[in-house]
Amino acid sequence: MTLKDMLFAVSLFPYLGFLYFLTRSPETPRLALIGFYLLLLFVVVTIPAGIYAQVELGESLANVDWLHGSAEFFLTLSNLVVVLGFREAVKDTLGTTETTSPPDEF
Template sequence: MNYLNGIDPSPFFVLSLIPYLAFLWWAQKSDSIPKVALWGFRLTLLFVLMTIALAIVAKVSYGAELTDIDYLHGTAEAFLTLSDALVVLGFAGLGKAEVVNNS
């Protein structure tokens, strides 16, 4: 498995954006995705952007990986927590049955 250590993962991250952007395009046109959840899915891209930016800060300022600098890593993860929370809140509303009063 040592041969995997020499593979640069960057192209895989870039390529993974293609299906995710396609999903966002579909989700935006779909009526089955709650608007709050859609914002959560969109904010996942902000998490990716912040992770990249903070990884650069960690490397340039500290000469370390992002996961080694707790406050930078925590900041990046906060964006993921926010996006996940919006997805959960958006879909949580679907489980509630609407009461219809026909009388």
């Protein structure tokens, strides 16, 4: 196991702690919380995809476009859900409705 692999494995513990405390906070927007949990799905999908690329195709995951893109989809999905969750929370906090035109002043 390389140093890079060990650091990756160890980095999961702080993230799991982050999720633990975020889950316990009643102020966390539910949709954003789901997005942060979806990031774990990205990790769960990426690890086997990387192993498959290395063992079966003899390439790094980054060099197998269809497989890399499929795994990265879950990262994009988690980011989108986090943003939508916080967007909803901001809208609720401000008590405004969505407008179609930009504000006149900045």
